[in-house]
Amino acid sequence: MRTRTPVDGPDAAEADLLRTVTSFDRLLRLLRRLTTPDGLSLTAASTLYRLEEFGPQRISDLAVAEGVTQPGMTQLVTRLERDGLAERRGDQGDRRVVTVAITEAGRELVLRRRRARATKLSHLLDGVSAEERAAIELSLRVLDRLADSASAPTSTSTSTEVGSRPE
Amino acid sequence: MRTRTPVDGPDAAEADLLRTVTSFDRLLRLLRRLTTPDGLSLTAASTLYRLEEFGPQRISDLAVAEGVTQPGMTQLVTRLERDGLAERRGDQGDRRVVTVAITEAGRELVLRRRRARATKLSHLLDGVSAEERAAIELSLRVLDRLADSASAPTSTSTSTEVGSRPE
């Protein structure tokens, strides 16, 4: 199924990749819009999902899990709390830690959000053939798998970029 | 090849979709990190790409194309200009309009970025079979196609949320 002849080699492959990358850009912007219908940021939604799925957790753990700094998570929790979606709880035994729990309203929002997005997706998928749908499901699984390996930096890194990330 | 018996119907389909949606979340957060290695926001990168590909354009056109408000685009252009990636030009004939053009530095950044991401992707794709790769390419094409139809809201909206969005 490779559409390349043996001779054109790396150039053709690179061209393919470049087109793929461009596609990624457009896809990204689509996804960003699809996932911001209710005023929840990606991190906010992800945090809520996490709380809903795994129960109360401390701020610093959430920060690590979501890949933001602790102050960032503190502020996010403050916003969630203000909106009634989560609440701070003390922790007996260690009075420094703050445990964050999802509220009933938060739980409902998560459910509503999931349903709304499922509906949206199913509408979108109406215009997609079974074959294409299978391809999508497969690639999502693959990309999801790659997400983990990407999280663990190989340090084999070609270091193509300035690398100003805080790590 | 569907693993469903005739009876479980919509429930199973919905479950599939829900899993897909969850997968989307993780994927999104992965992509967000993958695409922010050089300090360019999604919109900034997309705008630069657009300028590189289609040449100078006026602010309001860029705003529409990128799906942000005109003041938002004005500010983005100001930042791009400050960073030397784009520049404002006058428009002879209509002195109200401001034409935005990519600079040489901007062009180089776009190229570097494309190459860096292509490299990254090719590394990621090393652990992906040809079949899976084909699936990914196909789904990208499909999703890209859907991006357009998604831009036109169906208004069939389940209106699950408070609806504080401008729209």
Added chain:
DNA sequence: ATTTTTACATCAGCGGCTTATAGAAGTAAC
């Protein structure tokens, strides 16, 4: 008891977006 570490909050600041509004340039009417 003092120090150090841990956990969270606070502050200043920037990016990125919004709405509301201002101001300058073009257009049309008279």
Added chain:
DNA sequence: GTTACTTCTATAAGCCGCTGATGTAAAAAT
């Protein structure tokens, strides 16, 4: 040409979401 309306961009104020630096209290270590 003055008035009025529209068009294009810029500015202002404000919220979200993140950062690094710092403060504060509690726990742990010495």
